[in-house]
Amino acid sequence: MTTGFTAVDLRGAVAAAIRAPSLHNSQPWRFRLHDGGIEVRLDRTRPLPPAGAGHLGDWAAHIACGAAAFNIQLALAVQDTPARVSLRPYPDDLDVVARLVPDRARPATQAEHNLFEAIPRRHSSRMPFFPDPVPGEIRWRLAEAARAEAAWLELIVGTAAVEAFGQLAHSANRVLERDPGYRAAIARWTRYEPAPDGVPAASGGPVTEPHDLLPQRPFADRRRAPGRDFEPEPLVAVLGTPADTAADQITAGLALQRVLLTATNAGLATSMLSQPIEVPAARERLRTGLGRFGAPQMVLRIGYGQPGWPTPRREPDDVTDEPGHLA
Incomplete structure (x- = not known):
């Protein structure tokens, strides 16, 4: 060694x-x-x-x-x-x-x-997915990816369950959008010019329509093309951990990336929805609705579709400290 x-x-x-x-x-x-x-x-x-x-x-x-x-x-x-x-x-x-x-x-x-x-x-794909279902074997692999990092992944299946989650997600989104700090953060991190961070407006999904099942972050103001409605019953997965300590949240990050890369390797597109996590009442309703102990940490939308666009990153030298130095 x-x-x-x-x-x-x-x-x-x-x-x-x-x-x-x-x-x-x-x-x-x-x-x-x-x-x-x-x-x-x-x-x-x-x-x-x-x-x-x-x-x-x-x-x-x-x-x-x-x-x-x-x-x-x-x-x-x-x-x-x-x-x-x-x-x-x-x-x-x-x-x-x-x-x-x-x-x-x-x-x-x-x-x-x-x-x-x-x-x-x-890359996160904020565009509509195709209606093709995700096979059971791949769903199992995604759940195993979370379990490998001491986390859990609960799939929300069935029309009634998905619709109930959609209502919860929209409710949480409305709570956040009433918060001036949240609106300011979205504006601060939306990029209309080249930048090494934030979300380029071109990478944002289309504006959420009233009939859409799941909400989108308002990083862009364009409407989707006719006939490009979002899938009526997406595969929604909730990633969670046994508790909600700082270590649990870090563990959730490890598990999240393993799940996302497993999905990418299987030819799937993904995006993340954290609105139901960011609102305490919604997060608790999500936990109890799943019948899970612990804490939901992230919600994923998973399916077959157009891959997302890469978002910019700071250069490695800009995020690396010399030995013994802390920025």
């Missing part, structure tokens, strides 16, 4: 890490090499978007940094230098979300190669 990772390992890891998803593409992370380990840290200099009037705290950043840590794991694994992950390793520095150190050397598995190769192809 090697004594530690190198600067070369760090560069490859960060190149993969920055492709992780984050709320409003806010990219709230920094990375550094420290005592032979690669650390993922919350970037407190970023204007993180408020979520649920602040009741979720660092939930959005924890999810994003957990997803970035999963990408780092894959990048290291395919170089035959697997890593162990410790969450919040320093009691006196809780902004260090994860630390990865070398594990016992072994060749990468084919599954790890497949997921790693899916990283640059994973």
Whole structure:
């Protein structure tokens, strides 16, 4: 087993890490090499978007940094230098979300190669999906991907259940849209000119129509083409964790990225809906409706459809600290 990772390992890891998803593409992370380990840290200099009037705290950043840590794991694994992950390793520095150190050397598995190769192809698709159903075998693989990271994935199936979820999602969306802080955050993170972060207006989905089952974030103001209604019964999945501590939220990020990459590798398109998570009453109704212990952490829309567009990212050098230095 090697004594530690190198600067070369760090560069490859960060190149993969920055492709992780984050709320409003806010990219709230920094990375550094420290005592032979690669650390993922919350970037407190970023204007993180408020979520649920602040009741979720660092939930959005924890999810994003957990997803970035999963990408780092894959990048290291395919170089035959697997890593162990410790969450919040320093009691006196809780902004260090994860630390990865070398594990016992072994060749990468084919599954790890497949997921790693899916990283640059994973983009949120905010466009309508095709009506083709997702096969049962792939649904099982998605649930297993969440379970592999100590999380759970509950699929909402059946017309009545999906319609009930749609009503809950729209109710949560209306609550958020009445919040001036939420509207300001959407405006702040919508990009009409080239930028290294935020959501380009061209990547936003079409404006939600009154008859649409699920709400869309208002990153764009264009209407969809005639005949391009959203699917009437999408595959909706709720990702959750046993509890809702900071470590659970980071775990949810790890699981989220494994699920998203598993879906991408299977030829599926995905998008995320966090409105029902950001509103406390809606989140609790979602949990009780599923009959689950623990906490829902993210909602996914999954199906066959046009792949999403890549959103911009900050350069690796812009999010990497020198050893011993914290930005």
